Amino acid sequence: MRRLPLFILLAWFAALPAVLADTVGGSFPRVEAKTFDKKKFVFPDDLRATRLNLVFLIMATDRDDGEKLQLALIEWQSALEQRGALVDGVMAWHFPVLSGMPFFVKGVVAKAMGKVYEGKVPLDQAAVLFVDDLDKFAVASGQVIDNQPTIVITTPDARQLQTFKGDVTPEGADEVTKAIAAYLADANK
Numbered sequence: 001m002r003r004l005p006l007f008i009l010l011a012w013f014a015a016l017p018a019v020l021a022d023t024v025g026g027s028f029p030r031v032e033a034k035t036f037d038k039k040k041f042v043f044p045d046d047l048r049a050t051r052l053n054l055v056f057l058i059m060a061t062d063r064d065d066g067e068k069l070q071l072a073l074i075e076w077q078s079a080l081e082q083r084g085a086l087v088d089g090v091m092a093w094h095f096p097v098l099s100g101m102p103f104f105v106k107g108v109v110a111k112a113m114g115k116v117y118e119g120k121v122p123l124d125q126a127a128v129l130f131v132d133d134l135d136k137f138a139v140a141s142g143q144v145i146d147n148q149p150t151i152v153i154t155t156p157d158a159r160q161l162q163t164f165k166g167d168v169t170p171e172g173a174d175e176v177t178k179a180i181a182a183y184l185a186d187a188n189k
Helices: 003-015 063-082 103-117 134-141 170-187
Strands: 020-023 031-034 040-043 052-058 090-099 129-131 150-154 160-165
Touching: 031 129, 052 063, 052 170, 063 090, 063 103, 063 170, 090 103, 090 134, 129 134, 150 170, 160 170
Parallel strands: 052 090, 090 129
Antiparallel strands: 020 160, 031 040, 052 150, 150 160
16 A cells, blocks of 8 residues: 555656756767758768757657657757747757668658758758667767657767757756856856
């Protein structure tokens, strides 16, 4: 009988839409890509924010989860814009990371994904990263493939500072906004 309240408490915590934040220090592997406005882009070398980059990563195990993550991360950007988090020098970047695609399908996939971003995010700040092995990319990046929206705050030279995971909530958006403000304040000292 005592286990029932504990079970209910644990179930309640598991159901909370929390934003998990980790301080990280990993580095992203280099990937040649094309932005959705069809310009050559080398990830992460071409991230060009003058103060902070927000890297919205889509790393999913299947297409349905990937599509959900893409929409969720667009929602995240909108929530952060509404809070004024994307100030001068802070740039948001969207990168679906895909592996196992035959070369003749990559263009069709990129075009379909680009249509979802149109009018929602700058097309020169989003690209599909086609990699040979998604697991290796994740490990090298210090990230986990867990089918959750992933936001990585980086320095201008793409050094990872902090990772946030989870669906957008008002509290989560406030937490990311506060983290951005704190990193900007530290940079100004």
